Amino acid sequence: MRARGPAGAGFRRQVANYSFLIPWLIGFFALTVGPIATSIYLSFTDYGLMSPPQWIGMENYVRIASDDPRFWTAMNVTFTFVLLSVPLKLAFALAVAVALNKGLRGLAVFRAIFYLPSLLGGTVAIAFMWRQIFSRDGLLNRGLEYLFGYDGPGWVSSPSTALYTLVLLAIWQFGSSMIIFLAGLRQIPQDMYEAASIDGAGRARQFFKITLPLLTPVIFFNAVIQTIDAFKAFTSAFVISGGDGGPIDSTLFYTLYLFQEAFVNLHIGYASALAWVLVVIIAFFTALSFLSARYWVHYDD
Amino acid sequence: MINLALKDVVKRFGSIEVINGVNLEINKGEFVVFVGPSGCGKSTLLRMIAGLEPISGGELIIDDAVMNNVPPSERGIAMVFQSYALYPHMSVYKNMAFGLETAGLPRKDIKVRVQKAADILQISHLLDRKPKALSGGQRQRVAIGRAIVREPSIFLFDEPLSNLDAELRVQTRVEIAKLHKEIGATMIYVTHDQVEAMTLADRIVVLRSGIIEQCGRPLDLYNKPANRFIAGFIGSPKMNFLDIEFAERRVQGTVFKLAAEEIVVKTSEDMGAGTKAVLGVRPEHITTGKTAEVKLGTLTVSHVEQLGGQTLAYGRLEDGQSLTIVLEGQRAIATNDTLNVGIAHEHCHLFGQDGNRLND
Incomplete structure (x- = not known):
């Protein structure tokens, strides 16, 4: 029995191949596919952890749409955050990238320094630091008092400003967008600018007529990634508001509301429905971006 | 009448001198070809005339005015790049109109000028296309068209045929010669190809290591090369x-x-x-x-x-x-x-x- 059939050998090889994938497959099914499928099911149930889920059909979704003022508050806060933080962050990232692209000495050092907040930004520690800076007697107010004698309010404890400190925190994490912009800027051939300068275009005209259009694929990519990220923002609001989206729900991000429903109020079924609504919202905006792309994104090939 | 003059023009990159004191006068309407082996400084010299490369020493004079520190767009020149450097996101029309729009010309005048250039180059039917939808030869024409609409007193060509295949290269070479007769503007043309130099030039300037080795009519260079380098460079097969x-x-x-x-x-x-x-x-x-x-x-x-x-x-x-x-x-x-x-x-x-x- 020296010779084995080719099918047998092939099968054995397949088994060997797939066995190497097992750690990933376990993770994929147990931690990704499983919870996703479960959450779809739970979104149609009334489930409070204490008793088994009760099938209630569309009731959770109907309540979200018709009878949940906090849902609309969360939507309002989240959309304000997305619409402010994404364009501002992208504009800031692009501005820094353009400045760095001028052939600055020590580019690598500056690039690293500017990228650092992106590495740290999502962590709880930074959010804590942010809260300290913007609190009633925080670093910002001390600075304002020292410089201008201005006695600032508690920025994070005032409903009218709390959200904007979060927007600021998001903008501060412009590093990863900047790195991508920088790579995009490097892709633009130098002779475009030479041709434009012979055509008499000054710096500003070169930027708006050459740089920006040729950068649109990168702008598009960054915009989509950052929009999705902004919709999912959680940590900063959780830490700065102390977990309740306060003051007066002014930092009640959608994900924070979802978290509260699920793990504070133990409305697991309702929270699952909220999660799926967020998925649909993000999918909608991403699809919209891709549909609009053909009108403003320039691809070379 | 002298259109352009170079007086002791020097170019240094750091401490390395790549153009070592070039003196040259070019008459109005002349077709001058800079030729030489790669690294001889011919492209650098052209880019200095264009204003894309600062001049380290000496004077560049165009129509009696010193141009050393004048921006490229105000030197009365137009340039055709080796890579064509067409704006990929603009239509052919927009590519050709860009410089005129920048200069703030009325739309009507721009249209007339672009149309005229497109007629000369027979690219009227391509005006709405993007560069990516054009063949190499068509892109080349658009690049020349973009130069023509500026109505410059001097055309600068930086190895414009090197991205074309052999057949198209010969054809375009003939067309550039015809274009020169038609427009009558001064043309400065950089190439490493001695056949292009021989066929196009009124006068050939042979450069080596940043120095003009010889400057003269093509047949003079062929018949009486000033030195062994020129003799070997001009003529094929080699002397x-x-x-x-x-x-x-x-x-x-x-x-x-x-x-x-x-x-x-x-x-x-x-x-x-x-x-x-x-x-x-x-x-x-x-x-x-x-x-x-x-x-x-x-x-x-x-x-x-x-x-x-x-x-x-x-x-x-x-x-x-x-x-x-x-x-x-x-x-x-x-x-x-x-x-x-x-x-x-x-x-x-x-x-x-x-x-x-x-x-x-």
């Missing part, structure tokens, strides 16, 4: 260089020794016996048979190329020096054949050991 030794002066000219032959070159040069020199003979000027004015000896053929219209033979003389000859028509020559080769007096180029031309 043959034979090492010869001074023997004596006679009434008919100077006698040199080449292998077993005594050759007489008409020059008044007097040198010590045994002084080495170089005889340059173009492959196309070499004749076979025993009647030549200057006999070069016997050539043993090592390789033959039949081009149909011409026959190329490569071989060695008795003393082992290699020689290439070009004969008109289809000759029945085979490897290991021996030929008696010779040349007329007027086709002999004599160079000294320093490479400079000795005979006139």
Whole structure:
């Protein structure tokens, strides 16, 4: 029995191949596919952890749409955050990238320094630091008092400003967008600018007529990634508001509301429905971006 | 009338001098070709004229005004790039109109100018297309069109044909020559291709290591190359260089020794016996048979190329020096054949050991 059939050998090889994938497959099914499928099911149930889920059909979704003022508050806060933080962050990232692209000495050092907040930004520690800076007697107010004698309010404890400190925190994490912009800027051939300068275009005209259009694929990519990220923002609001989206729900991000429903109020079924609504919202905006792309994104090939 | 003048123009990158004091005057309507091997500084010189490269020393004068620090768009020049440098996100029309729009011309005038240039170049039907939808040759035309609409006093071309295939290159070369006749503007054209230089130029400027080696009409460069470098650079196949030794002066000219032959070159040069020199003979000027004015000896053929219209033979003389000859028509020559080769007096180029031309 020296010779084995080719099918047998092939099968054995397949088994060997797939066995190497097992750690990933376990993770994929147990931690990704499983919870996703479960959450779809739970979104149609009334489930409070204490008793088994009760099938209630569309009731959770109907309540979200018709009878949940906090849902609309969360939507309002989240959309304000997305619409402010994404364009501002992208504009800031692009501005820094353009400045760095001028052939600055020590580019690598500056690039690293500017990228650092992106590495740290999502962590709880930074959010804590942010809260300290913007609190009633925080670093910002001390600075304002020292410089201008201005006695600032508690920025994070005032409903009218709390959200904007979060927007600021998001903008501060412009590093990863900047790195991508920088790579995009490097892709633009130098002779475009030479041709434009012979055509008499000054710096500003070169930027708006050459740089920006040729950068649109990168702008598009960054915009989509950052929009999705902004919709999912959680940590900063959780830490700065102390977990309740306060003051007066002014930092009640959608994900924070979802978290509260699920793990504070133990409305697991309702929270699952909220999660799926967020998925649909993000999918909608991403699809919209891709549909609009053909009108403003320039691809070379 | 002088259109452009370079006075002791120098370019330094750090401490390295790449253009070492160039002096040149270009007349209005002249077609001047900068030619030379890669790294000779020809493109750098063109870019300095365009204003894309700062001038480290000397003066650039266009129409009697010093232009050293004038921005490119105000020098009255237009440039066609090797890569074409078309704006990929703009239509052909927009590409051509961009400079005029920047200058703030009225829309109506822009349209007239673009249309006129498009007619000259026969690209009117392409005006709505994006560059990516064009062939290489069409892109080339658009790039030229973008230059034409600026109505410059000087056109600058930076190796504009090097991205085209061989057939299109010849065709475009002819069109550029026609365009020059039609527009009559001054054109400065950079190439490393000596055929382009010979066919297009009113005057060729040969550069090497940032220095003008020779400047003159194409046939003057071909007939009387100032030195061995020019002689080797202009002409294809390349000129043959034979090492010869001074023997004596006679009434008919100077006698040199080449292998077993005594050759007489008409020059008044007097040198010590045994002084080495170089005889340059173009492959196309070499004749076979025993009647030549200057006999070069016997050539043993090592390789033959039949081009149909011409026959190329490569071989060695008795003393082992290699020689290439070009004969008109289809000759029945085979490897290991021996030929008696010779040349007329007027086709002999004599160079000294320093490479400079000795005979006139």
